[in-house]
Amino acid sequence: MITPASRILGTGSYLPPIVRTNLDLEKMVETSDAWIMERTGIRERRIAPEGIVTSDMATAAAKQALEAAELSPADLDLIIVGTVTPDMPMPATAVFVQQKLGARSCPAFDLSAACAGFIFGLSIADQFIRSGVMKNILVVGVELLSRVVNWEDRTTCVLFGDGAGAVILGPQGGATANGKLRGLLSTKIQSDGELACSLMIPGGGSVSPMSAEILEQKRHKVHMRGQDIFKVAVKNLYSATKEALDMTGMKADEVDWICPHQANLRIIDFAATRLGVPKEKVLVNIDRVGNTSSASIPILLDENLRSGKIRTGDTVAMCALGAGISWGGAIVRM
Ligand code: ACO
Numbered sequence: 177m178i179t180p181a182s183r184i185l186g187t188g189s190y191l192p193p194i195v196r197t198n199l200d201l202e203k204m205v206e207t208s209d210a211w212i213m214e215r216t217g218i219r220e221r222r223i224a225p226e227g228i229v230t231s232d233m234a235t236a237a238a239k240q241a242l243e244a245a246e247l248s249p250a251d252l253d254l255i256i257v258g259t260v261t262p263d264m265p266m267p268a269t270a271v272f273v274q275q276k277l278g279a280r281s282c283p284a285f286d287l288s289a290a291c292a293g294f295i296f297g298l299s300i301a302d303q304f305i306r307s308g309v310m311k312n313i314l315v316v317g318v319e320l321l322s323r324v325v326n327w328e329d330r331t332t333c334v335l336f337g338d339g340a341g342a343v344i345l346g347p348q349g350g351a352t353a354n355g356k357l358r359g360l361l362s363t364k365i366q367s368d369g370e371l372a373c374s375l376m377i378p379g380g381g382s383v384s385p386m387s388a389e390i391l392e393q394k395r396h397k398v399h400m401r402g403q404d405i406f407k408v409a410v411k412n413l414y415s416a417t418k419e420a421l422d423m424t425g426m427k428a429d430e431v432d433w434i435c436p437h438q439a440n441l442r443i444i445d446f447a448a449t450r451l452g453v454p455k456e457k458v459l460v461n462i463d464r465v466g467n468t469s470s471a472s473i474p475i476l477l478d479e480n481l482r483s484g485k486i487r488t489g490d491t492v493a494m495c496a497l498g499a500g501i502s503w504g505g506a507i508v509r510m
Contacts, residue, residue: 178424180359181306184508185247185346188240189478190233191339191465192224198334205330212334217441221337221466223322231263231272233340234318237474238277241314245344249277252344253310255284256301258293258470260377260499261320262286273316290375291437291498292365293317293470294341295506298494299363301345316342317470324377326397335440336398337466341474352489358509361491362423364416365504374404375499405501409439412503413447417495420505426491428453431507433486437496438462438472447495459485469498486510 197220198209212218224233234257242249257270270284289296294317301313318340325333348359379395380386390396413436421428428451436444441462448458459476468475473494480486490510497503 178361180348180357180361180509182302182345183348183350183359184510185312185344186241186243186245187341187343187474187478187481188237188244189339189341189475190236191222191475192228192233194223194225195220196223201334204327205333207330207334215442216335217462218334218466219463222339224320224338229263230259230261230318230320231269231276233320233338234269234273234316234342235276237318237340237342238273238314238316241342241344245346247312247344249279251312252279252314253282254301254304254313255279255282256287256297256313256315258287258289258297258315258317259319260288260290260293260469261324269318289367289470289498289502290500291439291467291469291472292496292500292502292504294473295363295494295496295504296365296502298343298345298360298506299365299504302360302363305345305347311347313345314342315345316340317472317474319469319471321398321469324396324398326394329397331402332398332400335467337468339465339468339471339475341471341478343474343477352509354489356489356509358489361507361509362420363504363506364420364423365502367500367502369500371404371408371501374401374501406440406443408501409443409497410446410450412497412501413437413443413495414450416497416503416505417447417451417493420495420507421493424507426507430491431493432457432490433480433492434458435473435476435480435492435494437498438465438476439467439497472496481510
């Protein structure tokens, strides 16, 4: 039997208040509710109002996670923030979260793995706990994509939303009623730069420093080759889940819930079918929140724990893929 080193002690999430529906988007670009629903399963997404920044959303989710874990900010040994929409290029958004939480001095850094950022963060946090170096780690997935989306580009603007999700990972402890150990059973993370240019924000970095031209061409906004991503997403979400499961010796039908990155309902359905997992076991909220990139899995996890759908002892398989391309899977017994 796998002996987990770490356990999810608490979860939290934050969704900003503005609801932008497909009908709202019909007034902004040439699209329709029917097209968006059929191709993506998204009906509406949340947008952060002016004045709310990435670290605000991350901090709100982190506070909830700390409360659920019955810990205080002073208990944190490490803060990891997965995001591609930081407050600013420097310093890390994680240090603003640290400051806003009133946490003590401890390492705090950002992690750039796009939609897979939360799984990458979870995997890194697990290694620190496994090695005995650290005890309580805050892992946040947060995105304020509405500020980097080109609202004149119908091929991307309909997909994304803003939000934050957080977990506190702590040392393993406690067993389920049938004696199985609770905790993170496996993580598997990977990247492949071959498709690096399929999804990117090309301007504003060292390749094309910010200039009037970059701004005019909107190269500081998201650029995507959607079909490239679609194909690899189906394949790699399946393989990420399968490989994380193989590490535990479990089969897909032994899992209680699949908690997939919410990129597109069709991608989720294809990947679940390939795994042989029935729809009832696949957690979904993309209709309400759209694609919140690194925030999508921790938001989904938090919502389903709070609603009581995921119960103590349930096994959850998480999987994500995003720009990079980077992808990963994690199996956890709650
Ligand atoms: N409304 C109406 N028509 C649209 C829209 C829109 N919002 N967007 C594109 N179209 C049009 C296209 O212009 C095209 O028209 P044409 O045939 O006249 O040229 C037509 O619809 C079909 O376009 P496709 O790109 O072939 O549509 P597809 O079925 O591939 O769906 C989509 C596009 C939804 C982007 C899909 O490719 C996808 O979901 N890809 C994955 C991308 C993704 O999830 N990215 C998020 C980040 S990565 C991640 O999270 C995994």
